[in-house]
Amino acid sequence: MRTGRAPPDSVACGREDPMQTDHLARSKKFIKLLRPDMAGAAAQTAITWLKPALKIADHGKPIAQPALTPATLGRLGPLEVRLAQKKQDIKRAQKLRYRVFYKDGTAIADAATLLARRDKDAFDRICDHLLVLDHAAKPSLSGKQPVVGTYRLLRQEIANRHGGFYTENEFDIGGMIARHPRLRFLELGRSCVLPPYRNKRTVELLWHGIWSYVRQHGVDVMIGCASFDGTDPARLALPLSFLHHYASAPEPWRARAHPSRYVEMNRMPKEAVNQKAALRELPPLIKGYLRLGATIGEGAVIDHQFGTTDVLIIMPVSAISSRYIEHFGVDATRHAA
Template structure:
């Protein structure tokens, strides 16, 4: 959802992935389609068959949302993430990241990457339009075959999935947009692309981490407490922060909260998720490398407000 920090990969995934096993994202999906049925997390029946998503996911003027189809597409997304998270943001890069000037981890090899490209922008050295926004998507079927979701390093996702064995989950992360493109048009195009992907893949539930700037939860007492009291997930959809990383969000009594003031302190992305119908998991997690405080977003597709579905469907049409 908003930036998922780099280099916090699940140990299980790191053991399973080999550096040379990159390949195109589409090829990864095709490999899964040819594999025998796999029933993770106590699922009672085999997952519905996946269809490969279309590369183009939507257009608005000179901007287009599409899936990365080549290694260099993913590299462009990684370069954009490096600029936003490290160069312009407060993330602390290790030597390898500084040398590569790319935000990358093992999950990039198995994820789908939604890119927003500007066909009117200055072409890259490869002659392609520049990438100005990106989101990283990890379908449950792929995550199950490669050791799990990225979010599991912060939140207890397995129990949430186990309660919904017939649902198909999709993890969203690594969201970023260049500053000059941070406007309603670009964000809506990103969501139009995600919505088309969700429909094509028959996704039932979206989830992922979203971040506040800063690592002092006391300074974030108002917005964290607001999310705890006003947007907490129901027991059916709740998931807790990992015990070793758990940070209490309930830092103020409900009667002491002014919702309007609290909303003003929420990052735009979290506000957007709440408007769509998202819920917040239990507990926050401090990420000192990226200088953020992370919360869990859970968004069942059935909970998305009708007016947004109509809007994005109309845009898609």
């Protein structure tokens, strides 16, 4: 989730049973289509599970394990996932985001962003920042290991003290949150990974970090925006219609794009949607969220600054497939440091 971007019998939050188990998005046929062998290599990039990684570099020599700190959430070979601890750590995440979103992507930088060469906004100072470091890569001139992936995390209690979630700029989520007053929400946003690291190892470690964070803070629901490249919804008619017909959030979790920004997702009749073709057009991140158990809000939003079409992701922890929770461990021990 750029704003980048864990069934009830698996991990019970002890508060509510929020999902309707007969919803189309959870049907056996739908889940089968989302399997990697059906959806192709792109899905495996999004969410795919590994055998235990050997702590050996490509050239066969052992990799020195990174020194661990309380901020470390896990590691996989030379890669470490951790939380930013200092302002300098956040700046490194912002530099990575600038490179991915602006330098290599389609985002349009204003003068201040061009000068700073960092993607930054007012939310950065109140968010936690998840970083993936590569301890096998050459250190920077400052002696720091490079940041190769990042996610921005904003807990509800912090958002409430500072004017709300970033997602509220695009979607009216207030009613949804109000319907679940006993649940704790977490916003996922500003996710990005350097191209050479867009593989199952890095993605798995990022998700391990998120799951560790979710368990540590008692999070019940994850939300945020996920993006399609491009600002012409007509060219995205197939995947948007697929999400509308097969992955819409059930009524208790329904949230809409703000009226002034609302873009219709129902652009094709259900019988005209080729599900396999639509899945091939879904970005890996959205496909990964669906495989975990996420559903989609009503309406899309055009983000002209970033050159994207955004949809709302809604993912209660209680809806996450039990096999993924078993993979990471209920207590997030899969790749624990």
